[in-house]
Amino acid sequence: MTDYDALVVGSGIAGMESALKLGDMGYKVLLVEKEASVGGRMILLSKVFPTLDCASCISTPKMAASIHHPNVTALTYTEVDGISRDGAGTFKATIRRKPRFVDEAACTGCQLCETACTVAVPDQFNADMVARRAAYIAFPQAVPKKAVLERAGTSPCTYTCPAGIKAHGYVSLIRSGEYEKAFQLVLEATPLVGTLGRACYAPCEGECARGSLEGTLPIRRLKRFAADRHYEAIDGPGVEVPPANGKGVAVVGSGPAGLTAAWQLARRGYRVKIFEAAPVAGGFLRLAIPAYRLPAEVVDHDISNVTAVGVEIATDSPVTDLEALRRDGFDAVLVATGTPLSTSLNVPGEKLDGVVSGLQFLRATRLGSAADLTSKRVVVVGGGNVAMDAARTAVRFNAAETTVAYRRGREEMPAHKAEIDDAERDRVRFLFQVGPVEVVGDAAGHVTGLRCQRMALGKPDASGRRRPEPIKGSEFVLLCDTVLVAIGMAPEGSAFGGRSASNTNGTLVADPRTLQTAVPHIFAAGDVATGASDITRAVGQGRRAAHMIDRWLKGEPLAGFEMDDVLPVADKTKVLARQTRYTHSTALDQATDTTAPRPDFAEIEAPMTEAEALAGSSDCLDCGVCSECQECVTACPSDAIHLDMREQIQEVSVGAVVVATGYKLFAADAKPEYGFGRYKNVITGMQMDRLLAPTRPYNTVLRPGDGKVPERIAFILCTGSRDETVGNPLCSRFCCMYSIKQNQLIMGALPLAEVTVHYMDIRAPGKRYDEFYEGAKSMGATYVKGRVAKITEKDDGNLVLRYEDIEHGGALVEAEYDMVVLAVGVQPNREVDRLFSGDDLALDAYDYVAEPNEDMDPGRTSIPGVFVAGAASGAKDITDSILHAGAAAAQVAAHLESLKVPA
């Protein structure tokens, strides 16, 4: 027994016909279609020749029947990955149901997702003549009429963001003018929208697919733009505060990890209190990162988001006993105390007056208590971001000279490249490959210099960077008055009170996935758990901690689920291959313009103007297609959209297979002399059929170059057929007829239009076809015999055809038209090659599925039990496809019955 009697691959008119006939005979049929609707090409046509019946009126009943037939199971948006014959003469097929990201049962086909979607792509069902959306219903008569979301993976920017911010989503909202929604999308992850818009090191930009074109999108600054717009207009986050759930969480530390966790927990109804040791909240955002990069007001705005949802922040409140918090009624505790301690140099003289830790210096600066450095010579030891901030701050305090001494080379510096460049622009001097050996001082105990030795770079160490090795006898003294030490940071352990274990580097021991410590109700997140990192990573940790604490407090397991279950990252090579040429709408210059050091701590980076933000975001390539902006999720009244759906692979056994995969259209740009793809008013026959269909892309037949109602239209028959120059000697059998049909329909729709057809022969061999041709002539269409050699485009978009007028002496003639239709022919669908494994499905000399005994045994292929229906075995019009599909169904029935007869 097999799961199904027959598998029909492809649901064009032929596939539907075979499936329905077999179903009517009582066989169980599995009909598989890769697109989101059944119906194939026929449903996209205007009318059919020669009856001029409306194509959708006559195909929709069959489409509905294929979905509802009791014996036919139709799977749309599904691919057949492989078919192989098993021992018993039956087949095993691997079926891959692509995720629609829409619950078919819940979707009502209302199209609200489509209207809300922020991503526009060419509509393949309208032959690329108009845009559709990433969320779409294939076409108005789609069966099933259910939406799908086109997703090609997670966009690289979003995938790479450690904070879990949907970067592509907010970029696509900004380009749609939805600035507040962009802000809200970032808020979903973190309250620190303004902060990240300024001080984030933007790993997204490092991955942006446009990076290999003219440069990355300004993804970070776009976020800042959204934040600036929001804070200009709205106080607080503009979100609703949820009802309290009765549980409380204490958060120790108000840096990005603590603030983010508090925000997330409060939005789930927890009573959250943050305990902060410092006099101001914000952690390093307020007490380390200099104001010229991150103004205090911006952090304050971000923090007010957190307090607006009910989080209480107690400053000047160091926690010394984590256990006491439990007694104070908090159900869980999150330690997010960061790494406030500086690693010491461990050299003699470190206690001299004038040696200050970089962190202390930055903190004093932000608290307004830093010592004056006017005319001082400052040496900063270290090569990380703190060293860069300290050096650039020293410049702003009018230091006479600021030198960064780093023991390795520039390439090995851990600081972000942009920070190093900015420091250089601020006229910070760099001394590479020097290590401090002693701080030298005068009798009064003041620093006078730093004794250093030169370093050679040896083999790479555990960090992958080359190890600095002292060069004997290379010592020298760098004269200076101040030494700022910025060589590393560590957590401050006193708050842990011995209850939670620490690693040797001082970080708290917590499970890297759950962030839970050995004490179940205590979690640890951010730099205190990971060691010094950056804002985005700390934000990501805060989100994770909130999620885990929430689950733990609800009694849910902390294992067995993925927190951010994202699709694999979109392949940038494939993304870039979607186009062959790229242009770029604007040359956005980096807003940072610091040709001379700024005298003050005013913010350096200029805000983006609205025009800059729109232009910058409009360059986005929509790598993952869907941007995950969530607009459809919000718009859907049936809650049908689920971005977490994943593909499902199914194995089925079947008694027979019908290949009904149809044809491909000739790619008209392969005849460059006709200018398709270059000339704006040269279209294909399929495009003309769409223009004439009731569900047309425009309001009527218009030329695509400028929307003019065309008055003079030319057809060029046999484009890509009967043409050895493109490797296709075959006649495509229906292009003459569909052109004649279109001639009649155009003359009906545009009574003033003149229609001229350039042909070699007219092939009208079917029932009433010739009469149909004569009808078109008598309506006024002109038929001119002779091949068109070349088309040229005029400035007004008109097209000049050069052709040989065979019936008038063979002279070369030129004629001008508003619009040209190329009656493209068909090509084999080569996808069938990869359907079968084990047996080769034989193809004929032209790569269509071969019917070895075509005359006497139509529909049979080279593999016993595999049959072919419709245009997959060669060009056929609808009537012939239906006849052929009926024959294939009869062949399948005969085959299935023969299996039952005992040998």
Add this chain to the structure above:
Amino acid sequence: MTALKREIREIVREEPFMRGRILAVLAEGPHTVPEIAEAIGRPANEAMYWVMGMRRYGWVREVKEAAVDGYFRYQAVAREQRP
């Protein structure tokens, strides 16, 4: 019309970005595609994609009376009448 035609995918992608500019032009009254193109300083074949995309999703509609000089005019759809 002879400037190099950009790829369709690239043109289409810009519709959400162009929407605001086109609606600003239509705020002054109905326009043909070439008029819109001129007002926003972009080629007419590109404006055609944007206007037709906007038409499909209910932002604009054609003025019903037949074309003037062979061109239809398109007008903005009031916000409350959009889908």
